Amino acid sequence: MNKKEIxxxxxxxxxxxxxxxxxxxxxxxxxxxxRAVEGIEEDIEKLSEQKKLTEIPGIGNHLATLITELIQIGxxxxxxxxxxSFPEGVLKMLSIQGxxxxxxxxxxQKLKLKTVEELEEACKQHKLLKVEGFGEKTEINILxxxxxxxxxxxxxxFPEALDEAHAYMDYLSKSSHTQRISIAGSxxxxxxxxxxxxxxxxxxxxxxxIKTFVSYPLVNRILxxxxxxxAVILKSRINVDLRxxxxxxxxxxxxxxxxxxxxxxxxxxxxxxxxxxxxEYGLFKGKKSLPCKTEEDLFKTxxxxxxxxxxxxxxGEIDAAQKNKLPKKLVEFKDIRGAFHNHTTYSxxxxxxxxxxxKAQSMGFEFIGISDHSKxxxxxxxxxxxxxxxxxxxxDVLNSKLKNFKILKGTEVDILPDGTLDFEDELLAQFDFxxxxxxxxxxMTEKDMTKRITTALKNKYVTxxxxxxxxxxxxxxxxxxxxxxxxxxxxxYGKSVELNANxxxxxxxxxxxxxxxxxSVPISINPDAHKTEGIEDIQYGVGIARKxxxxxxxxxxxxxxxxxxxxxxxxx
DNA sequence: GCCGTTTTCGGCCCGACTGTTTTCAGTCG
Numbered sequence: 001m002n003k004k005e006i007x008x009x010x011x012x013x014x015x016x017x018x019x020x021x022x023x024x025x026x027x028x029x030x031x032x033x034x035r036a037v038e039g040i041e042e043d044i045e046k047l048s049e050q051k052k053l054t055e056i057p058g059i060g061n062h063l064a065t066l067i068t069e070l071i072q073i074g075x076x077x078x079x080x081x082x083x084x085s086f087p088e089g090v091l092k093m094l095s096i097q098g099x100x101x102x103x104x105x106x107x108x109q110k111l112k113l114k115t116v117e118e119l120e121e122a123c124k125q126h127k128l129l130k131v132e133g134f135g136e137k138t139e140i141n142i143l144x145x146x147x148x149x150x151x152x153x154x155x156x157x158f159p160e161a162l163d164e165a166h167a168y169m170d171y172l173s174k175s176s177h178t179q180r181i182s183i184a185g186s187x188x189x190x191x192x193x194x195x196x197x198x199x200x201x202x203x204x205x206x207x208x209x210i211k212t213f214v215s216y217p218l219v220n221r222i223l224x225x226x227x228x229x230x231a232v233i234l235k236s237r238i239n240v241d242l243r244x245x246x247x248x249x250x251x252x253x254x255x256x257x258x259x260x261x262x263x264x265x266x267x268x269x270x271x272x273x274x275x276x277x278x279x280e281y282g283l284f285k286g287k288k289s290l291p292c293k294t295e296e297d298l299f300k301t302x303x304x305x306x307x308x309x310x311x312x313x314x315x316g317e318i319d320a321a322q323k324n325k326l327p328k329k330l331v332e333f334k335d336i337r338g339a340f341h342n343h344t345t346y347s348x349x350x351x352x353x354x355x356x357x358x359k360a361q362s363m364g365f366e367f368i369g370i371s372d373h374s375k376x377x378x379x380x381x382x383x384x385x386x387x388x389x390x391x392x393x394x395x396d397v398l399n400s401k402l403k404n405f406k407i408l409k410g411t412e413v414d415i416l417p418d419g420t421l422d423f424e425d426e427l428l429a430q431f432d433f434x435x436x437x438x439x440x441x442x443x444m445t446e447k448d449m450t451k452r453i454t455t456a457l458k459n460k461y462v463t464x465x466x467x468x469x470x471x472x473x474x475x476x477x478x479x480x481x482x483x484x485x486x487x488x489x490x491x492x493y494g495k496s497v498e499l500n501a502n503x504x505x506x507x508x509x510x511x512x513x514x515x516x517x518x519x520s521v522p523i524s525i526n527p528d529a530h531k532t533e534g535i536e537d538i539q540y541g542v543g544i545a546r547k548x549x550x551x552x553x554x555x556x557x558x559x560x561x562x563x564x565x566x567x568x569x570x571x572x
Numbered sequence: 573g574c575c576g577t578t579t580t581c582g583g584c585c586c587g588a589c590t591g592t593t594t595t596c597a598g599t600c601g
Contacts, residue, residue, distance in 0.1 A: 097599095098590085100600085101599095133593090133597075135593090136591095137591055376587090378587070379601045417588095
């Protein structure tokens, strides 16, 4: 059992303990334990063997035994026991906004509600009004929460889908019948969340390929198994569609199945204008298909420059391709030289300052910005000025030892409801950079929230706004804010805008990247890392940036360090 | 349940908001 799975079990146990009304500090110990496990840098199985688990802060004797049990026999008796106390659907109710363990417990015990569906029905019939502590508003909010849950039900975070797709492709590539293979669909276009995985294979023996496809060990259910088309659901609950075509058809099919639908429709009309017909099997002049070996050939034949998959959303890319006005070279991961917005154990990160630095160095970076939370972020162990200064000292010492690498002193300072910041200007002035973020009082009108955030951005020491909308995929909607106004203010005050690369966030999204680019506002692709691996999320942020038409020059974190330092001084 | 150079017992991060209530419990971050 790996770190992630162990952490998930500890997390679930914490939830179950909450439902059982256990000692809150015991619950927190499980939550801390889960986070500690996730943050472990070494091999957890080895640590368990060597009985060194208790050396990790947050893991004591009991949790160490439990983790060892999980590693050795794959389950824990304590966990199984706890799980028996509540039906599974009751746990699901907890993912509804505004419903916590206390209320869920009451609903389960008083109204005998066991699933989200039963809860929804009960709300509609106003059965909750009978229960003390529940009112009309609560019912409405629960229904809203259920609606939101349903909307995001069948979607998956980008990296989860990508990992599944790569593993499946590795497996399929081994078949001698597979000629060319590719990811298609929204995953190839790097949409922010993924509903299903589309795979395309060229082969002269489609039957065999399909047979191999449905025999994949991680398949949970086969939905369709035809001559050239198959669909399955994986154990991870992701749907995967496969199409098998001939190698001649492959480039056309790849384009077709990559989409988007709107892009395809538009491109077909371009073909039609030229007296051609385009579909997934070819580009036809009369009955004769024009030869194309690759997608590049296809675009060329239509008189267009090559359109990268990320751009195919029919938001002007076809027009630009006709006029040869597409970005010359979209940003790539290898262009990235460093990252702002990283947390350490000083606040709510799992890795120490030094571990984060080493990770950044191992990724070939030239700098890393450290931005732990400010004091208002109690829940995240936010820093008071004295601890900020302690961290600065540690950074100074490390910097003096480092060659060709620099740690930048930063903070993720809370934006208070009135738009002022959680640190005094006098302190802010001493940071190399300042990220200002909203972490509280989300419930404001768009006008007030926009005022609040732009006021913060206008502060002469603030470099950028962190995760500007605050949304979390599948968990909560963002607070209302006018992003165009925000970008305009960034433009006027010479600031940057964050593209938070955490796959739960992708905030701002690619649409706003495009707008920022049009205003020459540099985008910072930031990992918002809370552990060393978190820094790797930058690669997904790069995908979103590409989708937003960004080239290296548009991305602050690709600039040479001396230019970045110049930028950080320019707006003060 | 975890932790510890004031402590092996007794703390453990807490303020704001919401919706329900008339003084507060539950939820969230």
